Structure formats: C-alpha cells, structure tokens
Amino acid sequence: MKFRKIINPRPLWAATVAACALLMSAGRGVGETTTEGLPFPIIERFENFGHDQGIPAHKVHVVLKTSDSKLWIGTWDGLCVREENGKFKRYGPEDGLTHKMVLCMVEDPKTGDLWIGTMRGLNKFSGGKITRYVQTDSGLPNNVVYGVDVADDKLWVATAAGAGVMDLKTGAWKIYDHTNSNMHEPWCYSIKGAKDVVFIGVWGGGILEHNPQLGTFKAYHDPDGDFHYDLVPDDGPINDITSWIAWKDGVLWQNTYFGMSRYDGKYWKTWVQDKSPLPSNFTQFAWPVGKYCWIGTDRSATVTDGTYWANYMLGDKGESILEIHRPKQAAEKRILPTGICNAFVLGIWADENEAWFATANGLSHGIFSPRPSVPKVAAAK
Amino acid sequence: MKRLTFLCQSRLFFGLLTGVILPMPSWAEKAAEEKVAAQPSIAKAATTNAEPATCGLPAGQYPYYANTPEEMVPFRTLEPYYRYFTTRLPFRGPGRDYPDPPDLKSLKVGLFGPAPYGPEGARGKQTRLGVLLAFEEENASRRAGQLPFEIVEREDSPLWGSAANIAVDFKDADVLGYLGTIDGDATHVALRVTLKTETYIINTSDPDPTLMETQIPWISRVFPDDRQQCYRLADLIINRRGCKRVAILRESSRPGRVGVMHLVNDIRRLGKPAVAHLLYKPGDRSLAEQLNTIKGANPDALVFYGQPEDIGFAAALFRKSGITAQFFGFDRLKEDGFSKNAGEAAEGTTICYFFNPDRTDKPWVEFQDRFQKRWSEKAGIYAAYGYDGAKLMIEAINKSGPNRYRVRDYLANLDEWDGITGHMIFDGRNDNIAPMSMAQFKQGKWQFQPVPAITRLEKLRAAQP
Incomplete structure (x- = not known):
C-alpha cells in the first residue's frame, strides 16, 4: 500500500497519545481494529464504471450486491445488472419496468427476488421476469417509491403518499398514512425493518417506529422543533426532515440535509459539518456494516463508527483525497492513486471485503487495503 | 458565535480542556480552512452566473434569515449549537457541462x-x-x-x-x-x-x-410567505396597537397550522402569548364553542386565518355576539368573500398584504x-x-x-x-x-399603508465597512 502523505506533521508524542486513546476507547481492543487501528476498513483505490461499461446514465441512484454475488444498479435511465464480461445489461420500461428512473432496491433474503422502486411504481424481478405494481392496480400508496425493504415475509415501501406493506404470502396490502398513524403528513422517504419493528423515515415527521404485532407507532422528533437552528447536540434526531434511515445490530442511523444522527436504543448522537468530521450536512444515504456505517453525502463517501472517521473526497483538480480523523488528533490527509468517480454519493453497498458507491456520475468500487492479522490474545481480550 | 468558533478553533482552549496542548481537532482545522477557501468560490458563483446585487453584504453570507425582526429571533439571548440558512445550500452534483439536448424544438x-x-x-x-x-x-x-x-x-x-x-x-x-x-x-x-x-x-x-x-x-x-405576514401582524398588534390579549381562530388544516405557527411564537416573544387558540373545520358554520371560548378569554385582538368566506362569517358572528376585540388577518381577507360575509363587522379589520394594488x-x-x-x-x-x-x-x-x-x-x-x-x-x-404592506378596511374600502423598509438587512448593510 503506497500513499503520499500531504499533510501529516503531527509529532511523535501525538501518535503515542492516539495509541493510548485507542487502547482506552470503550470496549475496543487492538484485536478488534481492522486497518491502521481503525474500526473500519480503509479503501486504498477505486475502480470506476460508466458509459464505457454499459451504464446508461450519469446518475446511479442505488447499488446492490445480491446473495448470488450479482451486482445490480438502479440508474436515471434503467435497471442494470453486471454480467460476467464486466458489462452492464440494462432493463427499462420496454422490458416491463414501470419507469426508467430507479430509486431503490432490496433482495428478499428468502426467495432471492429483487424488489425495485421507481418514479412510477414498484417492480419485482424474479426468475428473469418483471412484475409491476402501481397505485391504480395494487395497494401501493403512491407511484413514487423512495424506499423498499423486506422483513418477516412482508414487503415495506416508503412512498410520497404514505408507507405500505404487502404480505408476501397473501399479496394483501395495507397503507399507513396520516389517517391511521401519527404522521403529520404521509411523505415517507425511507423504510427499514429492524428487530420486531419497522422504522419509517418521514419528511418533516422525523422517524416513526412501528410495531406491526402491536399496531403501535412511536415518533422520534427533533426536540428543538425548528429548522433554522439546532439548539443542543445529541438530544434526538438532528432534524425532522429525514432523507434516509438505516438500522443494523440495534443501531439506527438517520440522514438529513441538516446533518446526521445515530440512536443506539438509549442515546442519540448528532453530527453537523464544521463541528465534527462530517464533510457536509447534506447526507443522503447510510449503509451500516456491524457497528460502523458508510454515509453518502453531497461531497464525500464517508465511513464512521461515530468516533473515527474516513472521508473520501475529490479535490479541486480531481485528486482523490482520503481524510482520516482520529480523536484528539489532526486530520491525516492522503492522496489515493484513483478516486471515487463523483463525490455526490447517492447509494452504497458494502461488506467487510468491499464497498460500492452509486454516484451522480457513475459507479465506483472501493478496494480495501489489506488488513493486519489479528493477534489472537488481543482478540480474546 | 464568532467567540465560540474562535474558542473551538483555539489550541489553547483544547489544551486547557484536556490538560495537554494537543493538535487542533481535525474538524475545527478543516472548518477554518474551508471558511477561508469557500468565500472566493461563492463570490465567483454569485457574480459570474447570476450577476446579482449582493444586498450590500459579503458575497455568500445571508445572516438576515427570513428578515426576522431582532426582537422575534428565537433564542436571541443565547447562541444555539448550530444555525442553518446563513449561507446558500450549494448543489454539488454534476450536470452543468452536459451537452444541450439535441433536436430541441422548444x-x-x-x-x-x-x-x-x-x-x-x-x-x-x-x-x-x-x-x-x-x-x-x-x-x-x-x-x-x-x-x-x-x-x-x-x-x-x-x-x-x-x-x-x-x-x-x-x-x-x-x-x-x-x-x-x-x-x-x-x-x-x-x-x-x-x-x-x-x-x-x-x-x-x-x-x-x-x-x-x-x-x-x-x-x-x-x-x-405567511412568516412575513406573522412578523408584520405581531409587530402591529403588540407594539403599535398595544394589544395585550390576543386570540387566534384558524382553520383546522395544514395551511392553518403552519400559517399562524410563527405568529404564535412571535407574540409570545413580544411578551403576550395567545390567550386562546381555536380551530374550525373549513366551511363549518357551527362556531358556538369557539365563540364561547374566545368570549371567555376576553381578547382585545382577534387574529383570523382561513378562507375569506369562512372568516367573514365568523367575524360577523363574533361581532354580533358582543366581542369588541380588534380584528386582524392575513392577505386572503382582501378577497370579496370576507367583506361580503362579514358585512359591517369587516369595518376596521386590519390585514397584512403584499403591496397596494392600486x-x-x-x-x-x-x-x-x-x-x-x-x-x-x-x-x-x-x-x-x-x-x-x-x-x-x-x-x-x-x-x-x-x-x-x-x-x-x-x-x-x-x-x-x-x-x-x-x-x-x-x-x-x-x-x-x-417587506409587506398593511391594509385596513374603512368605509367599505381597503386602505393601504406604505411598505416599510427591510430593517434588519438595512441595519446589517449599514454596519458594513
């Protein structure tokens, strides 16, 4: 791994302090770190994909690697799957897709079916066949489908006119809106199944936690109750205008255009630009992996566990910048050999081995740097 | 705010806080760098693209959010953790260099x-x-x-x-x-x-x-927007007319809720929280409960928000039942439906309006x-x-x-x-x-006042070197 360090004049003692801080950080031993003492992997270079590989549009809204290792992307101009020759095959309205602009995707973990939300309806891709669902011939609340998820044999959708759920066994639909839930307005932009509950990201309505068994709704709101300031940090969702939510292992992540938030079931933590390493308040997407989370903003792909941060950005001349932020240390900046194709990041898929980024100007593949071997004794501790 | 930013960016501050002089936190350093770096590019965007005037303030700076009167700024006595809308939100995505669509006909x-x-x-x-x-x-x-x-x-x-x-x-x-x-x-x-x-x-x-x-x-x-009307009405009702007991009657709808939202806060910040805040369903003519509650609150000012026909009906009913409070409202009351339904009760009603249409x-x-x-x-x-x-x-x-x-x-x-x-x-x-104008209904006609100066911005301009 060869990086050119452009700003890193920190003294040796600072590194020592950092190492001590790392060792003392709650619940984290050296053995649990991945790369360079960080709790998440580091990307050493990017591979980029665009028109030359058959991607039909600049804008890629969503990327998903399915359980059969196929790579799917939803673009401004159709749904695409990466074929063995590395080229992307496109599916559009002429193939049955309800609209060419694909906004979201999820795989049914039981069947492998792919559910695709577009600007004009929902689609199921199963066995090479597309089945369409629109608001006039199904229980879909609205044709603009911003979010989709599958949990416990139920398909959940977040639409411009409410949240909907379809029982995948019976095909029966139910709609949740301002008439039967505590939404101010039924403008839903994200939905995520969690353990026993479903979280709904609502525009202007914060986050709703719905328990389908009990039929209950619990709302999480920004306690400040106003948009043009955040009175105190860490007091709840950073803002009620939720642009995206994600949930993993008991931790809820909220994106807004006012910063981002995390809720671990007990405490809220909020981040805004200029007062944290978050590069921009305009956060668009979250993809948690274990206890850390990949974030798509309008100027970076970011990964954080809330304490350590890595921001992948582009400089004025297009150079690929990696900023690593460690507690109580100056930011470490590096130039990577290749950069993300665009820093306006709309969608992410990642696991412990790789990361894919849907951006406003193509698709990027983040190649992780090799991780140090984990000392068994330290890991046991 | 400046003081807080300075403190946060100060190595000494962090040294005192931690007991050891540590390097400046990365985010603070970055914020300081970007503050300097961002200004020329904003100025460039503002001058080369749109050729606008700059309101007499540094390019890219908008510290006069909504032109809120100083006495109505929320939490004006303390600095919130974070303020939004003081700069314009950029669009950082691509597209400006995309080729023009071919074969355009229109x-x-x-x-x-x-x-x-x-x-x-x-x-x-x-x-x-x-x-x-x-x-x-x-x-x-x-x-x-x-x-x-x-x-x-x-x-x-x-x-x-x-x-x-x-x-x-x-x-x-x-x-x-x-x-x-x-x-x-x-x-x-x-x-x-x-x-x-x-x-x-x-x-x-x-x-x-x-x-x-x-x-x-x-x-x-x-x-x-209605926020501007709320500022003007709050100032008129509390500061200029000296009213002390303000009641609000508004339609039960989203426009009604967000329409008076700022008025409720503004009069509270001026020291006179609403003595009653009642809702009605659009088109409803059974307003007995609202009438009794408002009468019981003994208001000296009554602010209406809703469709002009509904408000006209309510105004006539309330005046007839003996409520003597001054009537106030939003721009829509200028439409004929209000004065027609209100009849004599329209007399003296004061509204906020965009400008004198005459x-x-x-x-x-x-x-x-x-x-x-x-x-x-x-x-x-x-x-x-x-x-x-x-x-x-x-x-x-x-x-x-x-x-x-x-x-x-x-x-x-x-x-x-x-x-x-x-x-x-x-x-x-x-x-x-x-800024918006005010109008009062007198002898069957709306009489308009001149539009005031945009005070907060003017003050900021005057403070420029």
Whole structure:
C-alpha cells in the first residue's frame, strides 16, 4: 500500500497519545481494529464504471450486491445488472419496468427476488421476469417509491403518499398514512425493518417506529422543533426532515440535509459539518456494516463508527483525497492513486471485503487495503 | 458565535480542556480552512452566473434569515449549537457541462396548478393567466433562430401524493424548470421529487413558511410567505396597537397550522402569548364553542386565518355576539368573500398584504392594462406573482441555455430582482423577504399603508465597512 502523505506533521508524542486513546476507547481492543487501528476498513483505490461499461446514465441512484454475488444498479435511465464480461445489461420500461428512473432496491433474503422502486411504481424481478405494481392496480400508496425493504415475509415501501406493506404470502396490502398513524403528513422517504419493528423515515415527521404485532407507532422528533437552528447536540434526531434511515445490530442511523444522527436504543448522537468530521450536512444515504456505517453525502463517501472517521473526497483538480480523523488528533490527509468517480454519493453497498458507491456520475468500487492479522490474545481480550 | 468558533478553533482552549496542548481537532482545522477557501468560490458563483446585487453584504453570507425582526429571533439571548440558512445550500452534483439536448424544438417549462374545482381553483386560474401572459409576450418577442417557449401544464388533484406523479410527468417531458403551486402540501411533495429529477421550481403562490426550510437547493419563491405576514401582524398588534390579549381562530388544516405557527411564537416573544387558540373545520358554520371560548378569554385582538368566506362569517358572528376585540388577518381577507360575509363587522379589520394594488407606477399599470386586454379581467395578486415567476424563469433560461443545472445556478445565486410586483430580496433559502404592506378596511374600502423598509438587512448593510 503506497500513499503520499500531504499533510501529516503531527509529532511523535501525538501518535503515542492516539495509541493510548485507542487502547482506552470503550470496549475496543487492538484485536478488534481492522486497518491502521481503525474500526473500519480503509479503501486504498477505486475502480470506476460508466458509459464505457454499459451504464446508461450519469446518475446511479442505488447499488446492490445480491446473495448470488450479482451486482445490480438502479440508474436515471434503467435497471442494470453486471454480467460476467464486466458489462452492464440494462432493463427499462420496454422490458416491463414501470419507469426508467430507479430509486431503490432490496433482495428478499428468502426467495432471492429483487424488489425495485421507481418514479412510477414498484417492480419485482424474479426468475428473469418483471412484475409491476402501481397505485391504480395494487395497494401501493403512491407511484413514487423512495424506499423498499423486506422483513418477516412482508414487503415495506416508503412512498410520497404514505408507507405500505404487502404480505408476501397473501399479496394483501395495507397503507399507513396520516389517517391511521401519527404522521403529520404521509411523505415517507425511507423504510427499514429492524428487530420486531419497522422504522419509517418521514419528511418533516422525523422517524416513526412501528410495531406491526402491536399496531403501535412511536415518533422520534427533533426536540428543538425548528429548522433554522439546532439548539443542543445529541438530544434526538438532528432534524425532522429525514432523507434516509438505516438500522443494523440495534443501531439506527438517520440522514438529513441538516446533518446526521445515530440512536443506539438509549442515546442519540448528532453530527453537523464544521463541528465534527462530517464533510457536509447534506447526507443522503447510510449503509451500516456491524457497528460502523458508510454515509453518502453531497461531497464525500464517508465511513464512521461515530468516533473515527474516513472521508473520501475529490479535490479541486480531481485528486482523490482520503481524510482520516482520529480523536484528539489532526486530520491525516492522503492522496489515493484513483478516486471515487463523483463525490455526490447517492447509494452504497458494502461488506467487510468491499464497498460500492452509486454516484451522480457513475459507479465506483472501493478496494480495501489489506488488513493486519489479528493477534489472537488481543482478540480474546 | 464568532467567540465560540474562535474558542473551538483555539489550541489553547483544547489544551486547557484536556490538560495537554494537543493538535487542533481535525474538524475545527478543516472548518477554518474551508471558511477561508469557500468565500472566493461563492463570490465567483454569485457574480459570474447570476450577476446579482449582493444586498450590500459579503458575497455568500445571508445572516438576515427570513428578515426576522431582532426582537422575534428565537433564542436571541443565547447562541444555539448550530444555525442553518446563513449561507446558500450549494448543489454539488454534476450536470452543468452536459451537452444541450439535441433536436430541441422548444424550451419547455412546467406549470403546476391547483385543482380547478378545489378551494384554490380561482387563485390558480389567476396564476395560470399571469404565467401564460409572460410566455406569450416572450414568444412574441423571440428573434429568428431563437427557440420558442412551450408550457407543459398539469393540475393537482385532492389525492395525497398526486403532486409527486406530476413532478415525474415534468421530468418525463424534459422541462427545464417549472412554476407552482399554491397548496403547501403539493409543493412540498413535488419539491422532494425535484431533488431526484433535478429540475428547478419557482414557486409563485405557496405561503407555507416551511416550504423553503427543507434544504433542497432546487427552489426559489417569489411570493412573500405567511412568516412575513406573522412578523408584520405581531409587530402591529403588540407594539403599535398595544394589544395585550390576543386570540387566534384558524382553520383546522395544514395551511392553518403552519400559517399562524410563527405568529404564535412571535407574540409570545413580544411578551403576550395567545390567550386562546381555536380551530374550525373549513366551511363549518357551527362556531358556538369557539365563540364561547374566545368570549371567555376576553381578547382585545382577534387574529383570523382561513378562507375569506369562512372568516367573514365568523367575524360577523363574533361581532354580533358582543366581542369588541380588534380584528386582524392575513392577505386572503382582501378577497370579496370576507367583506361580503362579514358585512359591517369587516369595518376596521386590519390585514397584512403584499403591496397596494392600486399603486400607479408604470410597470404595474402597464401590466394591468396588458392583462386586462388579453384576458378581459383584472389581474389579481396571484396573476402578478405568476407573471413575475414566469419572467424570472424565462430570464434564467435565456441566460443559461437549455441546461437544468445552469438554470438552477442562475436562480439559486440570485440575491435581488425587480418584478412588476416590486423589488425582491432573496435570503439564504432563496425566499423573497421583501417587506409587506398593511391594509385596513374603512368605509367599505381597503386602505393601504406604505411598505416599510427591510430593517434588519438595512441595519446589517449599514454596519458594513
């Protein structure tokens, strides 16, 4: 791994302090770190994909690697799957897709079916066949489908006119809106199944936690109750205008255009630009992996566990910048050999081995740097 | 705030905090670097794209959020952790260098109107006529070789979310931008779609204060909103008329809720919280409970928000039942439905209004004449702002070419603009914060006061070196 360090004049003692801080950080031993003492992997270079590989549009809204290792992307101009020759095959309205602009995707973990939300309806891709669902011939609340998820044999959708759920066994639909839930307005932009509950990201309505068994709704709101300031940090969702939510292992992540938030079931933590390493308040997407989370903003792909941060950005001349932020240390900046194709990041898929980024100007593949071997004794501790 | 920022960026501060002099935290260092680095680029964007005036303040700085009067600024005695809207939100995505669409036959602009049969139908019709007049005039003056403008019209329906489908229609029609609409719900829904479709909206008629607070960098509003009316009314009622017991009666709807939202806060900040805040269903004529509660609160000022016919009925009922409080309201009470239903109870009612529609300056009079000649009816306020919104969209497309991203940059960098409705000043959210007038109903006529100065901005300007 060869990086050119452009700003890193920190003294040796600072590194020592950092190492001590790392060792003392709650619940984290050296053995649990991945790369360079960080709790998440580091990307050493990017591979980029665009028109030359058959991607039909600049804008890629969503990327998903399915359980059969196929790579799917939803673009401004159709749904695409990466074929063995590395080229992307496109599916559009002429193939049955309800609209060419694909906004979201999820795989049914039981069947492998792919559910695709577009600007004009929902689609199921199963066995090479597309089945369409629109608001006039199904229980879909609205044709603009911003979010989709599958949990416990139920398909959940977040639409411009409410949240909907379809029982995948019976095909029966139910709609949740301002008439039967505590939404101010039924403008839903994200939905995520969690353990026993479903979280709904609502525009202007914060986050709703719905328990389908009990039929209950619990709302999480920004306690400040106003948009043009955040009175105190860490007091709840950073803002009620939720642009995206994600949930993993008991931790809820909220994106807004006012910063981002995390809720671990007990405490809220909020981040805004200029007062944290978050590069921009305009956060668009979250993809948690274990206890850390990949974030798509309008100027970076970011990964954080809330304490350590890595921001992948582009400089004025297009150079690929990696900023690593460690507690109580100056930011470490590096130039990577290749950069993300665009820093306006709309969608992410990642696991412990790789990361894919849907951006406003193509698709990027983040190649992780090799991780140090984990000392068994330290890991046991 | 400056003091706090300085402290946060100070190594000494962190040294004291931690007991050891550590390097400046990375985020603070980055913020300091970017603060310096950002200014030239903002200034460049503001001058090269839009050629705007800069409101007399440093380019890119908008510390006069909503032109809120100082005494009505929330938490004015302490500094919140974070303030938004003091700079313009950039759009950092690509698109400005995309090639122009090939084989263009026209320059398409969307017009999103309310349902013609709904409560906003008549106002929407006026907006439509104003917009069409602007495009007709522009097309008539196009030179040879210039593409004509084409209007793609869509009407809203009462179904929640229909606006989302309409915004997708506009995307599919490849419009370069669109105008509309009145209804706050519909405009909100369309705006969220617009973030995905990347098509700029100029709103000409939605008074919802929250519309522009969503941090979506794809909208400007030329229509002064209910927030501006709340400031003016609060100042008039508490400071100038000296009222001490303010009651509010407003319709039970989203426009009603967000319409008076700021008035409730403003009068509280002026030390006179509302003594009663009652709701009614639009169209309801059974107001006995509201009447009894308000009467029991013994108000000296009663502020109404709702459709003019409903408020006219309520005003007549309340006055007849012995309530002597001064009546106040929002712009819509100027429509005939109010005075007709209120009868004698309308006398003395004071409302906030955009400007004096009987003014005699040349641009306004000539617009009235052209409108009357073309449509055989008088141009109302919705026609006027529709016309201005259309003219602004035309200007943006003429200067930027058929590229949605450059059209966005032109409009989103605009600080001031002159329309037939008057001089507009856009704040950090691209919202027109031009001060509004007041009018009082006396002897069967609305009598208008002059439009005041934009005080907070003027003060900031004066403080500039």
